[in-house]
Amino acid sequence: MLRISKLTDYGIVLLARFAAAPRDAQLSAREMAEASALPLPVVSKMLKELASAGLLESLRGAKGGYRLVRVPEAITVAEIVRALEGPIALMECTAGPGHCEQEARCTVQEPWHRINRAVNDALSRVTLADLARPLVAKPLLGIENSAAPASHPNN
Amino acid sequence: MLRISKLTDYGIVLLARFAAAPRDAQLSAREMAEASALPLPVVSKMLKELASAGLLESLRGAKGGYRLVRVPEAITVAEIVRALEGPIALMECTAGPGHCEQEARCTVQEPWHRINRAVNDALSRVTLADLARPLVAKPLLGIENSAAPASHPNN
DNA sequence: ATTTACGGCACTGAATTGGTCCGATATGGT
DNA sequence: ACCATATCGGACCAATTCAGTGCCGTAAAT
Numbered sequence: 001m002l003r004i005s006k007l008t009d010y011g012i013v014l015l016a017r018f019a020a021a022p023r024d025a026q027l028s029a030r031e032m033a034e035a036s037a038l039p040l041p042v043v044s045k046m047l048k049e050l051a052s053a054g055l056l057e058s059l060r061g062a063k064g065g066y067r068l069v070r071v072p073e074a075i076t077v078a079e080i081v082r083a084l085e086g087p088i089a090l091m092e093c094t095a096g097p098g099h100c101e102q103e104a105r106c107t108v109q110e111p112w113h114r115i116n117r118a119v120n121d122a123l124s125r126v127t128l129a130d131l132a133r134p135l136v137a138k139p140l141l142g143i144e145n146s147a148a149p150a151s152h153p154n155n
Numbered sequence: 156m157l158r159i160s161k162l163t164d165y166g167i168v169l170l171a172r173f174a175a176a177p178r179d180a181q182l183s184a185r186e187m188a189e190a191s192a193l194p195l196p197v198v199s200k201m202l203k204e205l206a207s208a209g210l211l212e213s214l215r216g217a218k219g220g221y222r223l224v225r226v227p228e229a230i231t232v233a234e235i236v237r238a239l240e241g242p243i244a245l246m247e248c249t250a251g252p253g254h255c256e257q258e259a260r261c262t263v264q265e266p267w268h269r270i271n272r273a274v275n276d277a278l279s280r281v282t283l284a285d286l287a288r289p290l291v292a293k294p295l296l297g298i299e300n301s302a303a304p305a306s307h308p309n310n
Numbered sequence: 311a312t313t314t315a316c317g318g319c320a321c322t323g324a325a326t327t328g329g330t331c332c333g334a335t336a337t338g339g340t
Numbered sequence: 341a342c343c344a345t346a347t348c349g350g351a352c353c354a355a356t357t358c359a360g361t362g363c364c365g366t367a368a369a370t
Contacts, residue, residue, distance in 0.1 A: 002157075002158075002159055002236060002240055002243050002244070002245070002274075003157075003244055003245050003246060003247075004157055004245045004246050005326090005327065005328085006246075006247070006327075006328065007327075007328065007329090009246045009247070012263065013257075013261065013262070013263055016262060016263050017262075020262065028345085028346070028347090029346075029347080030345090030346085036257075036260075037257070037260060039329075039330085041329065041330050041331075042328080042329060042330085044346095044347080045328095045329080045330090047347085048347075048348065048349080051347085051348090052348090052349095058346090058347060058348085059336095059337090059346085059347080060335075060336045060337065060346060060347045060348080061335090061336045061337020061338060061345070061346060061347075062336090062337055062338045062339075062343095062344065062345040062346065063337075063338060063339095063345075063346080064336080064337070064338090064345075064346040064347060065346075065347085066347090077270065081157060085157055088157050089157070089158055090157065090158050090159045091158060091159050091161075091164045092158075092161070092164070102168075102191075102192070105191075105192060106168065107168070107171060107172075107175065107286075107287075108167065108168055108171050108286045111281055111285055111286050114281070115232065115277055115278060115281055118274075118277035118280075119157075119273075119274050119277055122270055122273035122274055122277065123270060125273075126266055126269070126270055130266055131262075131263045131266050132262075160357090160358065160359085161358075161359065162358075162359065162360090183314090183315065183316090184315075184316080185314095185315080194360075194361085196360065196361050196362075197359080197360060197361085199315095199316080200359095200360080200361090202316085203316075203317065203318080206316085206317090207317085207318095213315095213316060213317085214315090214316080214368090215314095215315065215316045215317080215366075215367045215368060216314070216315065216316080216366090216367045216368025216369060217312095217313060217314040217315065217367090217368060217369045217370075218314075218315080218368080218369060218370095219314075219315045219316060219367080219368070219369090220315075220316085221316090
């Protein structure tokens with residue numbers, strides 16, 4: 001269904017919560033789990049991954065927890081997705097040369113790369129800071145297009 | 156990995172081949188399989204699905220085959236993906252209300268919808284006709300952005 | 311009638327996903 | 341010193357999805 005995995009989604013929501021908290025706030029897995037109404041093991045797992053990806057910094061021991069390494073404005077959704085799911089590649093070939101053995105014969109590679117780039121850009125234009133204040137005043141520039149809101153049939 | 160399934164990819168490649176053939180050309184599963192160097196069962200399966208999705212018209216019997224229902228210019232990649240994988244929904248909630256039970260508490264829905272729309276738009280802007288002539292002279296308007304080609308770290 | 315080709319479906323093995331659990335280690339407090 | 345609280349790094353598992361195959365029925369051309 002062309003979707004981001006549920007776990008990645010959790011990860012992003014968790015990060016958004018860090019971004020919404022006071023700057024440099026330190027939060028434990030337990031706190032996050034309670035706040036998000038998600039099972040602790042899941043939250044724990046995701047926070048670990050985010051830490052090992054370098055997006056969160058971990059503080060061990062009692063009174064430990066996690067903290068954002070960078071300011072929310074400097075972390076893009078694209079980056080988070082890449083950290084949790086690997087390269088943003090809609091199809092094999094866009095992950096780099098050598099991934100698809102049809103490479104030579106394939107006639108649609110170039111358009112695919114374009115599409116992939118467009119998706120990448122869309123994800124790159126939204127930062128954690130944008131997610132932290134979802135009732136945005138200023139529209140997310142470059143994402144909004146001129147089509148009417150209702151004119152997007154999704155299925 | 157945020158990717159389109161391999162089968163869907165096949166489907167798109169097959170459709171592109173139809174688009175590249177003379178207008179209204181009729182091609183059989185066997186021919187397509189040979190031309191694409193893909194196993195016949197797979198090609199057959201995808202063509203069936205594309206036909207039942209209404210993108211191809213099937214002609215049964217000896218000398219049968221498939222044919223594009225619409226002109227390539229009128230078929231978008233978004234449409235094909237939706238036909239083969241269902242709604243283009245990066246995360247549960249963007250597939251419509253009621254899909255995610257976190258709906259009430261979730262703070263990032265609105266930005267997600269924006270992102271999803273952007274991806275949708277990107278896929279909607281490329282038509283089968285664009286895929287059929289991949290060595291494009293004119294750039295695919297609206298997809299290209301100003302960033303330098305090399306400045307797209309994918310991983 | 312025979313051959314060619316689609317239609318529908320069932321089925322399989324493999325990989326991925328979503329989620330749990332555990333022992334080890336680090337830290338703060340008493 | 342000891343204990344409670346946390347993260348760390350795994351392994352682990354069930355359920356789903358993915359990718360691919362096969363079969364039987366039906367339609368059309370010769």
